[in-house]
Each structure stands twice: as structure tokens, then as C-alpha cells.
Amino acid sequence: MKPQDILAPGKGSLWIFGYGSLVWKPDFKYKRSKVGHIQGYKRRFWHGDNFHRGNDELPGRVVTLIEDDDASTWGVAFEVSGAQAEESLKYLNVRETVRGGYITKMVDFFPDGEESSPVSALVYIATADNPLYLGPASAQEIGAQIALSxxxxxxNLEYLLRLAEFMRTSCPQVQDGHLFSIEAAALEVVSLLLAAQQ
Incomplete structure (x- = not known):
């Protein structure tokens, strides 16, 4: 699905769900944003990044979504409409698709604390058939890679720490074991590197 195909005439507004860097750095104009979650996916640091948070020699690790019927992923959905929607999709096509290798899907987004029905939202997902896809590794391996990229x-460490901070601040009721174990591993590597320099 191409993002521009979503904006059929008269469609009104569009929601875009972010679960990685978009939660703190959308870099596009939007009407409003809501914290909430999607179901059927888990967030994992299984995607490589050789542009934004790494390079060809040492790719960074960024998040993607892996299908899991029992899981949910928390993040932020941004509502865009009219010219905002066109501009944001053009920008995200470069940021996420061209440079990041992500594809788009439509998912149900459940705003936090609202009893109303979910809204349909666009989400960017990197799949295993992408050349940048790195796949699973231990928290220690991923943390070390992030600490050095x-x-x-x-x-890459900024990306990890900002995502962890968002979860603690905006979703304190959610325990993201994958994210927090990688954060702990990366900080341990950084402390060892700092100790070695003294």
C-alpha cells in the first residue's frame, strides 16, 4: 500500500501511529496527538539503520513491529488532515520508506483512557525481507550495538533512551521488558567504556 493511496478525495483526516522516534520527534505538522496502543504487534529492536542512527560499517538498531496475537504496542497517534496529511506522508515516505525500508499498514489504534471505538491508523513496519532487517539477538548484543552506533x-543511544523515557513518562502502567532490558544493557556498556577512559 502506498501512503498517498490512503488519502482518497473526501477522506478527511488520517491518523499516523508512531512507536519509535515518532513518539518524540514527529517533525511534521499535525492537528492533535493521542497516546495509546495497537494490538497484535510487539515492538522489537530487530531492524538495522545505516542512515539515521548508524552507517554501513556499523548499523544501528531501531524498532519495528512483529506480529503477535497476544501483544500490544504503545505509542502516539497523530491526526493530520488536508495539506498537513499530504506533507506528512511525503516527508514520512522519505524518512521511513526510502531511507528506513519500512512498509505501511492500516491498524486499529486505541487511545488511552477512552471508551470509544478504535480509530484506523497508518503504521510503518519493517519486515524480515528487508535488506536492513537484522532480526533477533540478545539484549546484551543489541545494547552493545546501540551503545556504539x-x-x-x-x-543510536539517544533513540533508545528517548523511547524508554517516553514509555516511563507517558505509559507508566506498561512494562516493556524488551525495551528496558536493552536500555540497561546499553547503559552498562557505556559505563564500562567511560570507566576504561579514566
Whole structure:
């Protein structure tokens, strides 16, 4: 599905669900945003990044979604409409699809604390057939890779720490074991590196 195909004439607004860097750095204009979750997917640091948070020699690790009927993933959905929607989709096509290798899907988004029906939202997912896809590894391996990687958008560690901070601040009721174990492993590597420099 191409993002531009979603914006049929008269469609009104579109919701875009972010579960990685979009939660703190959307970089596009939007009407409003809501914290909430989608069901049937788990967030995993299984995707490589050789542009934003790494390079060809040392790719970083960023999140993608893996289908899992028993899982849910928390993040932020942004509502865009009219020119905002067209501009945001053009921008995200470059950021997520061209440089990131993500494809798009439509999912049900459940806003936090609302009893109303879910809204349909666009989400970007990197699949296993993508050349940048790295797949599973231990928290220690992923944490070490993140601690050492840097790309054009900054250090891979910043990406990890900001995502963990978002979860603790905006979704304190959610225990994301995968995210927090990788955060702990990456910080341990950083402390060892700092100790070695003293």
C-alpha cells in the first residue's frame, strides 16, 4: 500500500501511529496527538539503520513491529488532515520508506483512557525481507550495538533512551521488558567504556 493511496478525495483526516522516534520527534505538522496502543504487534529492536542512527560499517538498531496475537504496542497517534496529511506522508515516505525500508499498514489504534471505538491508523513496519532487517539477538548484543552506533540523526543511544523515557513518562502502567532490558544493557556498556577512559 502506498501512503498517498490512503488519502482518497473526501477522506478527511488520517491518523499516523508512531512507536519509535515518532513518539518524540514527529517533525511534521499535525492537528492533535493521542497516546495509546495497537494490538497484535510487539515492538522489537530487530531492524538495522545505516542512515539515521548508524552507517554501513556499523548499523544501528531501531524498532519495528512483529506480529503477535497476544501483544500490544504503545505509542502516539497523530491526526493530520488536508495539506498537513499530504506533507506528512511525503516527508514520512522519505524518512521511513526510502531511507528506513519500512512498509505501511492500516491498524486499529486505541487511545488511552477512552471508551470509544478504535480509530484506523497508518503504521510503518519493517519486515524480515528487508535488506536492513537484522532480526533477533540478545539484549546484551543489541545494547552493545546501540551503545556504539551513530548516524546522521545522532547517536543510536539517544533513540533508545528517548523511547524508554517516553514509555516511563507517558505509559507508566506498561512494562516493556524488551525495551528496558536493552536500555540497561546499553547503559552498562557505556559505563564500562567511560570507566576504561579514566
Amino acid at each position: 551513530r548516524g546522521k540523526s545522532g547517536h
